[in-house]
Amino acid sequence: MTVAHAQMLVQEFVVLDADPPADLAGLSRLALWCQQRYAPLTSVDPPNGLWLDVTGCIHFWPDEIGLLVDLNDRLGRSGISARGAIADTPAAAHAAARFRSAPATVVEPGESKSASLDLPVAALRLASDIVVGLRRLGFETIGHLARAPRPQLALRFGPEPGRRLDQLNGLLFEPIEPVFAPERIRRRATFVEPISTAPAIETAIEHLVQQLVQDLDQTGLGACSLDLITERVDGGRQAVRVGMARPTRDAPHLRKLLVAQIEKLDPGFGIDAISVSAPLVAPLRPESAGTLVHREPDIRSLASLVDSLGNRLGAERLFRVAPVESDVPERSWRALPPLAPPANVTWPTELPRPLRMLAPPELVDTMALMPDEPPAFFVWRRDRYRTARVDGPERIHGEWWRSDREVDAVRDYFRIEDERGQRYWLFRSGISNESRWFLHGLFG
Amino acid sequence: MVRAAELGNRPTGALPSLPFGLNEIDSALPTGGLMLGAVHEVMGGGPDSVHGAAAASFVGGILARTQGPIIWTFVRRDLFAPALAGVGLHPDRVIYVEAGDSKTVLLVLEEALRHVGLGGVVGEVDGVIGLTASRRLQLAAETSGVLGLIMRRPRRLTVNAELETTAAHTRWRVTSVPSGPPLIWSPATPGLARARWQLDLLRCRGGEPKCFVVGACDATGHLGLSADLADRSDAPVEQSRAIA
Numbered sequence: 001m002t003v004a005h006a007q008m009l010v011q012e013f014v015v016l017d018a019d020p021p022a023d024l025a026g027l028s029r030l031a032l033w034c035q036q037r038y039a040p041l042t043s044v045d046p047p048n049g050l051w052l053d054v055t056g057c058i059h060f061w062p063d064e065i066g067l068l069v070d071l072n073d074r075l076g077r078s079g080i081s082a083r084g085a086i087a088d089t090p091a092a093a094h095a096a097a098r099f100r101s102a103p104a105t106v107v108e109p110g111e112s113k114s115a116s117l118d119l120p121v122a123a124l125r126l127a128s129d130i131v132v133g134l135r136r137l138g139f140e141t142i143g144h145l146a147r148a149p150r151p152q153l154a155l156r157f158g159p160e161p162g163r164r165l166d167q168l169n170g171l172l173f174e175p176i177e178p179v180f181a182p183e184r185i186r187r188r189a190t191f192v193e194p195i196s197t198a199p200a201i202e203t204a205i206e207h208l209v210q211q212l213v214q215d216l217d218q219t220g221l222g223a224c225s226l227d228l229i230t231e232r233v234d235g236g237r238q239a240v241r242v243g244m245a246r247p248t249r250d251a252p253h254l255r256k257l258l259v260a261q262i263e264k265l266d267p268g269f270g271i272d273a274i275s276v277s278a279p280l281v282a283p284l285r286p287e288s289a290g291t292l293v294h295r296e297p298d299i300r301s302l303a304s305l306v307d308s309l310g311n312r313l314g315a316e317r318l319f320r321v322a323p324v325e326s327d328v329p330e331r332s333w334r335a336l337p338p339l340a341p342p343a344n345v346t347w348p349t350e351l352p353r354p355l356r357m358l359a360p361p362e363l364v365d366t367m368a369l370m371p372d373e374p375p376a377f378f379v380w381r382r383d384r385y386r387t388a389r390v391d392g393p394e395r396i397h398g399e400w401w402r403s404d405r406e407v408d409a410v411r412d413y414f415r416i417e418d419e420r421g422q423r424y425w426l427f428r429s430g431i432s433n434e435s436r437w438f439l440h441g442l443f444g
Numbered sequence: 445m446v447r448a449a450e451l452g453n454r455p456t457g458a459l460p461s462l463p464f465g466l467n468e469i470d471s472a473l474p475t476g477g478l479m480l481g482a483v484h485e486v487m488g489g490g491p492d493s494v495h496g497a498a499a500a501s502f503v504g505g506i507l508a509r510t511q512g513p514i515i516w517t518f519v520r521r522d523l524f525a526p527a528l529a530g531v532g533l534h535p536d537r538v539i540y541v542e543a544g545d546s547k548t549v550l551l552v553l554e555e556a557l558r559h560v561g562l563g564g565v566v567g568e569v570d571g572v573i574g575l576t577a578s579r580r581l582q583l584a585a586e587t588s589g590v591l592g593l594i595m596r597r598p599r600r601l602t603v604n605a606e607l608e609t610t611a612a613h614t615r616w617r618v619t620s621v622p623s624g625p626p627l628i629w630s631p632a633t634p635g636l637a638r639a640r641w642q643l644d645l646l647r648c649r650g651g652e653p654k655c656f657v658v659g660a661c662d663a664t665g666h667l668g669l670s671a672d673l674a675d676r677s678d679a680p681v682e683q684s685r686a687i688a
Binding site for chain 2: 302306312313317332338342343347354355356383388390391415420422443444
């Protein structure tokens with residue numbers, strides 16, 4: 001189709017000259033952005049692809065598809081339409097991303113080959129003359145090709161189809177050469193002999209962190225996260241990432257965080273080189289070493305402990321709680337990051353609240369003398385509790401401005417003490433005759 | 445020699461402690477209060493041993509009287525923070541760590557207990573701890589001087605955590621007991637008085653086990669004297685004499 005033909009068919013047809021160097025530069029910028037947000041090892045796949053090695057990075061997202069959806073969302077907001085796939089091998093992900101119609105595909109572990117059998121042979125990244133030749137012989141899909149005898153195939157088309165099939169299978173390792181921003185603070189050490197023991201790696205880390213901290217010091221920056229990348233003898237790379245709650249350039253602290261990750265590293269036949277880099281940095285002013293004036297112990301002095309626990313358990317497992325102005329008990333709090341500035345507010349203390357909350361509230365069977373009275377006894381989890389004393393009700397209305405369902409929602413809360421002195425927080429839901437009783441919490 | 449090595453970096457002299465402010469309890473403890481730089485165990489009694497609501501309130505009251513940040517680690521997330529604010533523990537002071545299982549709780553406990561400058565560290569453990577693990581925690585607390593509190597929350601009522609031997613300094617059991625009428629002079633008035641606990645000091649290094657009946661923690665984390673003793677007026681005694 002000529003430009004004139006296209007212009008005739010589509011009004012407001014815009015013609016731009018192709019600019020491969022600018023495309024590549026844009027792609028590199030995207031790869032670097034992905035590096036900060038998604039995975040330590042990213043690379044460009046010209047003309048229009050990105051590689052992300054997400055090994056060990058999935059736990060930041062609910063699942064693999066969640067990562068892809070997040071990536072697609074963010075790219076979409078910048079006006080980039082993209083399709084993505086996650087698979088065991090780069091080749092399988094490459095094929096699924098380009099030849100499946102879904103915007104996000106996850107190939108289950110161990111199914112790299114079987115999931116790709118119905119894709120056309122062009123998905124194997126073969127030269128176009130090989131693809132044409134294969135199709136002329138009747139090889140339409142990868143499945144056809146995989147069943148064909150290898151020697152004859154190699155005789156006719158060279159080693160390339162066999163190599164690509166092996167890469168798809170994971171039989172042949174395919175390294176991803178990562179890109180790094182030139183301004184990235186990064187230190188790399190290469191070894192004369194490959195190392196593989198934990199103490200050796202630890203020494204290397206200590207060395208690298210010291211150099212890195214000097215770099216950070218000179219530029220007035222603090223690291224918000226660190227990547228440790230090992231380069232193995234067989235060409236493979238393994239990366240681990242640690243995050244910090246606050247920017248820091250405290251060498252012992254950073255060293256401790258990285259050393260705790262050594263157990264995740266697989267040295268294989270030996271490690272040739274290790275690099276430590278800071279993908280995310282933030283300005284950090286020089287701090288005085290200490291002060292003679294005694295200060296109140298501040299929650300922010302906990303950065304080292306919080307980082308160490310956060311990297312071991314996952315940062316979202318650590319949280320603080322701050323009040324939310326809502327009468328509905330479940331909504332009266334929200335989680336904060338552990339080192340967020342103090343909120344300086346607390347809940348009103350005149351309304352007693354239970355120490356343990358049941359989420360969701362549990363339905364209990366009750367027996368009351370009069371319909372409107374609190375129960376004389378209730379059955380919870382097949383145990384019977386006889387009421388000795390009661391305090392209440394405390395009426396809590398639904399928040400009608402949130403949804404229509406809450407307009408009529410009313411809960412009458414009672415504090416009930418049983419014969420043994422244990423106190424329970426029960427509520428009656430609704431004010432009609434069909435009201436039901438729920439146990440919502442236990443007091444101390 | 446092992447003992448000397450263990451005692452090597454322990455601070456000498458008077459051991460700091462956190463008094464309860466009730467003479468009855470403080471005098472039963474050899475250090476005149478809960479020893480800091482040590483691990484203490486708290487468990488619920490009776491039907492509450494699974495949920496540990498009263499025990500958590502007791503722990504919250506203790507921590508409300510300390511200074512500095514608190515690490516509170518647990519297996520499952522059922523603690524309701526507004527209630528802790530009700531016993532005087534400000535929400536800004538507490539960092540919660542959801543560990544997922546008991547083993548991780550112990551790991552977090554040990555790491556946090558090694559950190560100097562915390563007001564206290566709490567861990568809710570739902571299984572056995574073991575003597576070795578508890579000894580490690582105790583040593584970690586001794587080196588940092590941080591107050592460590594372990595809440596025992598067995599998954600089922602049949603598991604009895606009281607029988608396990610650990611290196612904890614003291615062991616407490618908090619059981620709710622029926623509270624009296626809200627107004628002594630008018631027993632028919634409906635309502636609830638201050639909750640009442642039976643506080644059992646089950647084990648105490650260098651002290652005797654003892655049992656107290658106390659009023660639950662108030663808004664500043666202080667225990668109250670047993671309502672029977674504190675609020676009892678002279679009237680009933682006089683009355684009984686009159687009848688006799």
